[in-house]
Amino acid sequence: MDLQQQYELEKLFKTKLHQAMRFYLETCTHCGLCVDSCHVYNSMPELRYTAVGRSEVVRKIFIKYFKMQGKIAPWLGETMEMDEFVLDKFYEAAFSCTGCRRCMVHCPFGIDTQQIMSIAKLLLVGADKEPKILSMLSDMSINKGEQVEESRAQYAEAIKNIEPEVEAIWPTPPGKKTIPLEVEHADVLYVALSGKHSIISAAAIFNAADINWTLSSFEAVNFGAFLGDPQRTKKIGNRIIAEATRLKVKTVAIVECGTAFRIMKQQFGKLPFEVVTFVELIAKYHQEGKIKLNKVMTEKVTYHDPCQIARNAGVYEAPRYILNQLSDDFVDMIPNREENWCCGGGGGLVAAGDFEFRMKSSKVKADQMKKTGATVVATACENCHSQLHDVCGYYNTNQHVEFISHLAAQGLAK
Amino acid sequence: MALLSMLSMIPFALNAATAETLAADAAQVVDAVAEASVVAEPTGFGIVLDKIEYFILIPWVYLSIAFMIFGIIYRLVSIYRAPKTPFSLKIYSSKKESPLSAWNDTFMLPQVRRNKPFFWISLMIFHISGVLLILGHLDILPTISILSEDSKHMIGAGLVGVGFTLPLFHFLFRRFKTPIREITVPADFLLIVLVLFLALFGDMISWGNSWTANGFITTKQKFAEYFQALATFNFENPRYYIWSPHYHFLVIHVALANLFFMLVPFSKIVHAFFAMPINKLRRK
Numbered sequence: 001m002d003l004q005q006q007y008e009l010e011k012l013f014k015t016k017l018h019q020a021m022r023f024y025l026e027t028c029t030h031c032g033l034c035v036d037s038c039h040v041y042n043s044m045p046e047l048r049y050t051a052v053g054r055s056e057v058v059r060k061i062f063i064k065y066f067k068m069q070g071k072i073a074p075w076l077g078e079t080m081e082m083d084e085f086v087l088d089k090f091y092e093a094a095f096s097c098t099g100c101r102r103c104m105v106h107c108p109f110g111i112d113t114q115q116i117m118s119i120a121k122l123l124l125v126g127a128d129k130e131p132k133i134l135s136m137l138s139d140m141s142i143n144k145g146e147q148v149e150e151s152r153a154q155y156a157e158a159i160k161n162i163e164p165e166v167e168a169i170w171p172t173p174p175g176k177k178t179i180p181l182e183v184e185h186a187d188v189l190y191v192a193l194s195g196k197h198s199i200i201s202a203a204a205i206f207n208a209a210d211i212n213w214t215l216s217s218f219e220a221v222n223f224g225a226f227l228g229d230p231q232r233t234k235k236i237g238n239r240i241i242a243e244a245t246r247l248k249v250k251t252v253a254i255v256e257c258g259t260a261f262r263i264m265k266q267q268f269g270k271l272p273f274e275v276v277t278f279v280e281l282i283a284k285y286h287q288e289g290k291i292k293l294n295k296v297m298t299e300k301v302t303y304h305d306p307c308q309i310a311r312n313a314g315v316y317e318a319p320r321y322i323l324n325q326l327s328d329d330f331v332d333m334i335p336n337r338e339e340n341w342c343c344g345g346g347g348g349l350v351a352a353g354d355f356e357f358r359m360k361s362s363k364v365k366a367d368q369m370k371k372t373g374a375t376v377v378a379t380a381c382e383n384c385h386s387q388l389h390d391v392c393g394y395y396n397t398n399q400h401v402e403f404i405s406h407l408a409a410q411g412l413a414k
Numbered sequence: 415m416a417l418l419s420m421l422s423m424i425p426f427a428l429n430a431a432t433a434e435t436l437a438a439d440a441a442q443v444v445d446a447v448a449e450a451s452v453v454a455e456p457t458g459f460g461i462v463l464d465k466i467e468y469f470i471l472i473p474w475v476y477l478s479i480a481f482m483i484f485g486i487i488y489r490l491v492s493i494y495r496a497p498k499t500p501f502s503l504k505i506y507s508s509k510k511e512s513p514l515s516a517w518n519d520t521f522m523l524p525q526v527r528r529n530k531p532f533f534w535i536s537l538m539i540f541h542i543s544g545v546l547l548i549l550g551h552l553d554i555l556p557t558i559s560i561l562s563e564d565s566k567h568m569i570g571a572g573l574v575g576v577g578f579t580l581p582l583f584h585f586l587f588r589r590f591k592t593p594i595r596e597i598t599v600p601a602d603f604l605l606i607v608l609v610l611f612l613a614l615f616g617d618m619i620s621w622g623n624s625w626t627a628n629g630f631i632t633t634k635q636k637f638a639e640y641f642q643a644l645a646t647f648n649f650e651n652p653r654y655y656i657w658s659p660h661y662h663f664l665v666i667h668v669a670l671a672n673l674f675f676m677l678v679p680f681s682k683i684v685h686a687f688f689a690m691p692i693n694k695l696r697r698k
């Protein structure tokens with residue numbers, strides 16, 4: 001690596017050094033209390049798969065380039081030069097970390113490994129070494145934002161085609177559209193994913209509750225965040241913010257997608273609308289008597305708390321509430337809520353990670369799911385759903401994975 | 415020597431009368447030793463040593479404490495001058511949160527207590543002893559009287575020092591074992607060893623100091639004179655007013671303390687100052 005590139009990467013590193021990041025990089029006592037927190041380490045006990053092992057790779061570069069210690073006594077912290085080898089280490093650290101932040105719960109200081117990994121990810125983008133699939137998907141989302149007007153008719157057509165599937169679950173209230181688009185002053189703007197499954201159940205529930213809602217023209221998922229590129233993350237999120245502001249909606253409900261929800265709720269500052277995850281709305285509509293749910297589930301069901309919805313965004317009880325309306329046989333995983341094990345697919349790993357790694361690193365998850373004795377694993381995140389589906393197959397857990405919204409739509413009653 | 419004289423008394427302890435006579439004898443011996451070592455004008459290499467010891471006991475103490483204070487301010491200011499973090503980094507607790515949660519996290523380490531109870535006990539004993547040690551040192555000043563001025567001991571009568579020292583052995587030895595071994599960098603070992611020796615010399619001049627037949631070799635009142643001199647910026651050579659056979663140990667203790675002070679802002683001990691603000695990030 002030449003000096004010029006080193007300098008460019010150093011500059012990029014500097015853009016990440018806000019106050020919290022400085023605290024995270026300057027406080028670790030190497031106490032090792034985070035070691036057992038990581039599902040990857042628990043499944044494959046190697047130092048590089050611990051939280052501190054990962055952040056040390058970044059910290060050593062930080063000390064080398066930004067601290068006096070790195071200049072006068074680099075050996076004290078075993079610092080490293082920025083070079084190709086380090087970039088490979090960055091890749092290994094950042095793309096084996098799902099950003100679940102379970103380690104942050106256990107660290108006596110609350111050091112956020114996900115944040116530290118975001119430096120590694122940004123530098124990989126800067127060095128053109130990021131997983132190309134993630135940058136491609138990000139750019140596709142951004143393009144879609146720029147060309148939304150041209151594709152509007154085509155989109156409306158595609159949506160029209162899935163309306164019968166919604167109506168098969170719940171009849172559309174008279175005088176209303178089954179899947180409304182572009183409704184100004186709607187109470188809810190629902191942001192789905194590109195798969196139709198993410199629209200059908202939700203539309204049926206909105207219609208059953210007779211809500212003034214509208215479907216977003218964009219998909220919620222933010223590949224920019226997985227990629228670790230703040231600019232692309234912003235652009236992708238801004239498409240939805242602009243749409244919600246233009247339509248003057250009261251609430252933006254994010255599909256069952258953890259990262260999309262957390263990014264929108266936490267990382268865009270104060271917004272002129274409320275941000276909720278769709279699961280919260282289902283629980284709310286039921287509590288307000290707008291929908292009824294039958295106990296249609298006959299199998300034992302458990303719930304996987306998606307990290308970005310639960311630990312990192314605070315939604316713990318709504319999904320449990322819904323499952324208890326649908327079943328008499330709900331059992332929590334142990335551990336659960338903020339202590340729950342990550343599914344192993346977050347942080348872009350489902351899209352970019354290698355399958356073997358994703359499966360091997362989820363051994364604790366498979367064991368935890370099996371122990372519940374449930375045959376249905378419900379969850380509220382697309383990423384978790386895909387990952388857990390693979391994990392159930394790989395470890396033969398004899399379980400199937402379901403979205404909360406899908407289960408709720410099945411249980412809708414008059 | 416003092417310890418030996420005390421241990422040698424044990425076989426006779428059954429016979430109280432003999433023990434008393436021996437104790438009296440031993441006391442005379444110690445007095446004699448103390449007298450013989452009463453401060454003499456240094457000569458030869460002693461002159462150089464005296465100059466070094468004076469530098470350690472007086473000017474370096476001021477320099478290192480000033481360095482520490484400026485260092486900590488510098489570190490904090492440099493962080494707070496960085497751009498504000500533009501988003502929340504909160505972890506949501508499923509339990510009830512209160513404005514005091516971050517304080518609880520910082521000072522009670524509830525997660526450590528749950529996950530690693532043995533390490534938690536060590537950490538708590540160590541840090542509480544650490545705070546008591548700071549108080550204990552301040553208490554030596556005649557103007558601060560947590561314990562009465564004529565009490566012989568520091569706060570805890572030596573136990574606080576032991577409470578500070580034993581966990582350090584635990585901290586050190588756990589670093590030899592996988593996986594902590596692999597996450598340890600040279601700075602971690604050096605710091606523990608420094609603090610450990612600082613503590614051991616402290617134990618020696620506080621607790622060990624009392625293991626003599628006739629009480630203390632250097633009394634707390636003597637140390638008070640030294641502290642008072644420091645507090646009043648009286649630059650006299652302490653050798654002339656607190657001389658004892660333990661004088662050199664005191665000098666080593668103070669030298670290690672000075673090193674420690676200078677390292678505080680530039681080692682991981684800054685966690686003492688960062689623990690609270692960083693823990694707040696997790697709760698807000």
Ligand code: HEM
Pocket residue numbers: 029030031032108109519520521523537541544545585602605606609683685686687689690
């Ligand atoms: C009065 C302020 C404090 C001082 C002077 C202090 C000093 C120290 C020292 C000297 C060590 C031993 C260093 C070592 O093991 O290498 C240590 C360890 C530690 N301290 Fe503190 N500390 C303070 C406050 C805190 C607070 C508020 C926390 C709570 C989060 C904390 C958490 C820890 C932890 C987790 C370790 C273990 C490090 C290891 O495993 O080596 N300390 N502290």
Ligand code: SF4
Pocket residue numbers: 037038039040049050051054096097098099100101102103104113114342
């Ligand atoms: S954020 Fe999750 S995956 Fe990453 S180091 Fe922490 S526990 Fe492991």
Ligand code: SF4
Pocket residue numbers: 027028029030031032033034035051052106107108109110111
């Ligand atoms: S628990 Fe926190 S302070 Fe301890 S090693 Fe891990 S990141 Fe560092």
